[in-house]
Amino acid sequence: MTKRRGLLLAAAMVIAVAALLTPVQRARAQAIGVDAPYVPTPWGVVEAMLQLGKVGPQDFVIDLGSGDGRIVITAARKFGARGFGVDIDGSLVGIAQREARRQGVASRVEFHEQNLYLTDISRATVLTMYLVQRMLMELRPRLIKELKPGTRVVSHDFDMGDWKPDAHVTVPVPEKPYGPPTSEVYLWVVPANAAGTWRWRSTLGGGPVDIELGLQQTFQMLEGGALVGGRMARFEGGRMHGEQIRFMLIAEIQGRAVRHEFIGRVDGDSVSGKVKLAGGGEADWSATRVRRGKIEQR
Ligand SMILES: C[S@@+](CC[C@H](N)C(=O)[O-])C[C@H]1O[C@@H](n2cnc3c(N)ncnc32)[C@H](O)[C@@H]1O
Incomplete structure (x- = not known):
């Protein structure tokens, strides 16, 4: 994605989300000062992300900014993985925990109210994110340093600048509330150091x-x-x-x-x-x- 498209998409996402939020949700978002607003990844894109990341029963999936938990819950329910999600918004963490119990995967996934910048990510074999590009760029050095070589990093709609993805798919999302009716899904495989x-x-x-x-x-x-x-x-x-x-x-x-x-x-x-x-x-x-x-x- 070009820098301009990324900025436009981020701005559109913030505006669309502000319009979608109830006054209470908007006040909460302002109060907790979230870096990326809550917008759930559409279900078809959740599947595409997990497929591009080749998630399977051996995997441990971490979603940074997990919202209602749909990515980690789907990874457990449909792909047999384990994992956890963190979100700064405690009410979303509560929703994710309830949903995990309802879908029968509470023994394999956890959700924590936590700042993703302070989260230990070293256990991930797959790391998923739907965050704005500024946050991805801030996280990039940590991904290279703290994730094991071979870990798959999957991002919805936002890329990591000069770190070109190893794979990329475009998913049709006719009902998308902002931007073009498609989502981009990017995959990076964390490289070992051979320098x-x-x-x-x-x-x-x-x-x-x-x-x-x-x-x-x-x-x-x-x-x-x-x-x-x-x-x-x-x-x-x-x-x-x-x-x-x-x-x-x-x-x-x-x-x-x-x-x-x-x-x-x-x-x-x-x-x-x-x-x-x-x-x-x-x-x-x-x-x-x-x-x-x-x-x-x-
Ligand atoms: C665009 S939503 C994505 C939700 C979910 N991952 C999905 O794809 O459906 C971004 C989420 O990141 C959370 N978030 C933003 N800044 C955060 C931070 N510093 N630490 C933890 N979560 C954060 C927001 O509360 C929001 O739920």
Whole structure:
């Protein structure tokens, strides 16, 4: 979403919500000073969010600003997950707790009256949000730092600027009370940190060669420079998907440009996986990080 569309959508959401609120609700919203007003995610969008996040029985879903609890309750009831929601508005927390009991999922979900900025999010395997973009941008450094690599972050209608989503769907919402009759659903997969210098020995082009790869990481995107047998090699297509790393090295070997594709799993300062060799075939690949860098956030 463009910044302008985001601002327009946020403004439209606030105006539409103000119009929808009863005088009592409006006074309560002003009194508690909520950062994002209460607007429930339409049911079709709740499903789309949970599907895009591939929620299943193994998942622990946290909804920041949970409103009437519909996202976490649906995650438990239809997708078998567990989880909790937090909301600054105690009356909404009460509604969510009652609804969880009514729908028979109270043993698997919890709702707490809590400021989302103070909520421990480290247990999430899926984190959902329907908040305004300013809040997402404020939360962004915490998502990268505190969520486990591989955690799926799903947001309704608002994106996270330079941290481009890994997937995005548009859902028709004919009854939407503000903006266009559609909702945007964004998915990010929290990347592991692969930044720094990696070394390994490989049999590229026949003989064993020492390889040193320097990686700079901005969110899930990787840029790099490599020395293959002491000679510069081209780095392309570098990307993290949770703990999975993928990139290509194009090295000059015996006068020929030879392309190898690496795919592996980063585990601390080790990586192991496979390299697809230029002439076909595959070999095991493992490397060690000798200097650790950090994930840049523009
Ligand atoms: C747009 S509603 C989304 C409700 C629900 N997640 C859904 O999608 O149906 C945003 C919710 O965030 C809550 N909220 C706003 N600021 C908050 C804060 N600082 N801490 C916790 N909840 C907050 C509001 O009370 C509101 O219920």
